[in-house]
Amino acid sequence: MNKLIFLVPIVLASLFFNSANAQQDAQYTQYMFNTMSVNPAYAGSRGQLSVTALYRSQWVGLDGSPTSQTLNLHSPIRNSRLGYGVSIVNDEIGNGTVQETYFDGVISYTIDVSQTAKLSFGLKAGGNLLNLDFNKLRNFDSEAVSGDNIENKFSPNFGIGAYYHTDKFYLGLSAPNLLETDHFDNSARESNSITFLAQERINFYAIAGYVFDLSSEFKFKPALLTKVVGGAPLQVDLSANFMYNEKFTFGAAYRWDAAVSAMAGFQISDQFMIGLAYDKETTELGSTRFNDGSFEIFLRYELMKSFQKLVSPRFF
Numbered sequence: 001m002n003k004l005i006f007l008v009p010i011v012l013a014s015l016f017f018n019s020a021n022a023q024q025d026a027q028y029t030q031y032m033f034n035t036m037s038v039n040p041a042y043a044g045s046r047g048q049l050s051v052t053a054l055y056r057s058q059w060v061g062l063d064g065s066p067t068s069q070t071l072n073l074h075s076p077i078r079n080s081r082l083g084y085g086v087s088i089v090n091d092e093i094g095n096g097t098v099q100e101t102y103f104d105g106v107i108s109y110t111i112d113v114s115q116t117a118k119l120s121f122g123l124k125a126g127g128n129l130l131n132l133d134f135n136k137l138r139n140f141d142s143e144a145v146s147g148d149n150i151e152n153k154f155s156p157n158f159g160i161g162a163y164y165h166t167d168k169f170y171l172g173l174s175a176p177n178l179l180e181t182d183h184f185d186n187s188a189r190e191s192n193s194i195t196f197l198a199q200e201r202i203n204f205y206a207i208a209g210y211v212f213d214l215s216s217e218f219k220f221k222p223a224l225l226t227k228v229v230g231g232a233p234l235q236v237d238l239s240a241n242f243m244y245n246e247k248f249t250f251g252a253a254y255r256w257d258a259a260v261s262a263m264a265g266f267q268i269s270d271q272f273m274i275g276l277a278y279d280k281e282t283t284e285l286g287s288t289r290f291n292d293g294s295f296e297i298f299l300r301y302e303l304m305k306s307f308q309k310l311v312s313p314r315f316f
Contacts, residue, residue, distance in 0.1 A: 041122030044083020
C-alpha cells in the first residue's frame, strides 16, 4: 500500500506529461455552464454580467488525483456589439507535484444574422504558468526522483472561436489554444539532448444543442461536444438535459468510450444557480477499487437585466 501511495503521483504526472504526441485541454462534464472555457466567442452572449466558479475532482480515491478550479466572468459591453471576459483555471496533479495556472482575457464581436439569430466571433489571449516539483516524486523504493524543478514557466497562448445561436439552437467552433508548447526535461541538457515530457497540441472544439419545449413547464435539450486533437482519440460528449419550471435541471451524459455522467442543477434565485455532476469511468481505470469516480460542482451568479433582456434561454 505504501508503494501505491508513492507510485500514484508518478503515474498521474506521467499521464500529464508523457503524452509527447498530444496533451489535451482540461475537460468538464458541465461544459454547457462553462462554455467560455472552450469557446471565446461565447463571451457576452447571455446579455448580462455572468460569473461562474467550478471545481472538479477527478478519480476520487486515487492519491494525488487531478483537481481543477475555474473562475470566469463575461459580459456584453453596453451600447455596443462587443463582449468581454476573464478566465482563471488552476490544474493540480499529484498533491502539488504538477501545477498549471491559466490566465486569459477574452473579447467578442456579435452581428445580427436575422431578428432571432446572432453570430459572434471571439479572440482569447493569455498564457499559463507551469510548476513541476520533482522533490514530491518517489520511485518504487521510496527514493526521490532527480531532476531540475520547473518554477513559474510562462507560456503565452491565444485562441479563436465562432458562436451562432438563436432562441432555441446554438452551434460553436473554436480552437482555444493555437500555440503548441513543448515542456522538456532540463536535466537532459547534460547529454546534449532534449527529452520532451509533453507537447501541447491544438484542441479543436465543436459544440451544438437544441432546446425543445415539451410543455409550458418542461424543456428538453440534447447537446453535443466534439474535441479533436492530433495524436489523441476523438472525444465525443453526448448529453440530454431537462429543465422544469425554469428552476430545476437534470440529465445524463456519455463521453464516448470514457465515462457516463449524471447532472443536476437548481436555480436558487434569478441571480444564483448551483449544479452538481458525477462521472463514472467506463475504462479499466474506472473498475479499480481506488477510483470512486469524478465530481464537479459549480456556482453561477448573474446580474439580471443590467444591460438588456436575455438574448437566449437560460438553458445555454
